[in-house]
Amino acid sequence: MLIDVDAEVMSNTRLSSDYNVVRLNAPDIAEAAQPGQFVMVKPQRGQDPLLRRPFSIFEILRGDGGRPVGVSLLNKRVGSGTSLLYSADAGDRIGCLGPLGRPFEPVDPPQMAWMVAGGVGLAPFATLAEALAHRRTPMTLFYGARSGAELYYVDFFQDLGARLVLATEDGSTGYRGRVTGPLETALADPALARGALTIYACGPTPMMEVVARIGAQASRPVYVSLEPAMGCGMGGCYSCVVPVRRGAGTHFVRSCLEGPVFDASLVVWNGLKSVH
């Protein structure tokens, strides 16, 4: 079901000089959302910037008795739209269309779920972690950022029962370097990577490509949440295409309809590089 609301900003928490979490009053979208789905957001009033922006639904916000009251978005200020979202105030109205896209499929125990997040790529994992916790699926979050100060919502995932493996580029928290380092180590450790496990990844495209490669080397299924530039989110414009393997060739598919979650083994990563 497609819902379009002029959602009131309930609150906006600025986590740093460029990260924030904006909470939107959108109960119908919250009710309908599945893990890893996205919304098309319009924080502006006029025609410049013109288009909506895709955002993963971060948290499902709940009120009395666990009733869904809204969704939050984890935002990183990079361009005009994200700057507007960063500076939004409580009471502002933000157009919100969704929920859209193919969701994550949470695995059931005894299989394990390993989530790999880089930076703002943490966003789709809050809903996935809740779904996994509901199924009592053992889960680990590998989470990387530039520094320890930019590792957000660690408690949220811990409270849901996720094991945490943190990595920072400056070494201020956890492993020093990219999050794919400890992931590769863990995949090679028979004590950790025992039994069936599925990997879910979201972050910068180069990170997801590495996760896809090392997951495939370890014969583990990998699902990635891709975020190419998107015009409409509805399948109308054909701008958000991702190259995927089809037969012997490559085929462009719309990430708004066939994604944002893809089987990483089908993604033609070389064809995605031109995006960045």
Place this chain on the structure above:
Amino acid sequence: MTDLSVRLGSLHLRNPIVAASGCFGYGVEYASAVDLSSLGGVAVKGLFLAEREGHPPPRIVETPAGMLNAIGLQGIGVHRFVGEKLPELRRLGATVVVNICGSTLDEYCEVARVLSDAEGVAAIELNISCPNIKAGGIQFGCSLTGTYDVVSAVRKVTRLPLIPKLTPNVTDVASFARASEEAGADAISLVNTFLAMAIDVETRRPKLSNVLGGLSGPAIRPIAIRMVWECHQAVKLPIIGMGGIATAEDVLEFLIAGASAVQVGTMNFVDPFIWTKLLDGLESYMRRHKIARVADLVGTMVVPGREHAWTES
């Protein structure tokens, strides 16, 4: 009682607001947002004979009050369209305008033949104006003889209403309207996008993989209005106007400039629920101005200078 229905030659539309080709997928994608039977028509994404992959990403970039696209006419080809999409569009009650493309005259004709044999096609829009493909398309649309040749060739193979979609990337768009009229078109639609580009100054790379793209959105509307007005003065053919329509006032501007119907594209990306707002706004304007039929608005621009000739001499 307002009558929103319009007639473009033999093509009847229940209202003048049509979803623009390239901005509405194959129509079925939007069935969750809008009752397709409530639209004047649905112009589906441009179709060649065969499937096409289109350009690699990035295919889109935002610009002030507009956007550039270089999709490269990715599409499923006319046969899959007829087999997979057309039955669904018929079931949904859509008035289907099929935008067709070709690399050669023969390809245009073959696509038109396939559609003429299919059930449920209301009209053919002839894409001779896509700025994003190498062979065909705009090569026909930027040459008067090319335009005449492709329109008259397709005219010979179909009885469906034939609507060449004109490019604005010419000096005198009215002469292309005339060539279309002489070649037997039933109507014309304009404008397709304006050839444009954008550069990332940090990397000095083009922002689109194709380097060039087509500019659409509210940024182009005043130029589109001017071109519709020029064509309205040049030909008797009904005109479907488009270019950055965002509000009912914009629809009215095109009608008054001389369009009998309009298409809405880019703003559907921003608001997939735009259609009822445009139709409601149009109806309320007609009530307010006591206009019974949409057709009574077409080409009714009043130029004060021409009523009061004393400013000349």
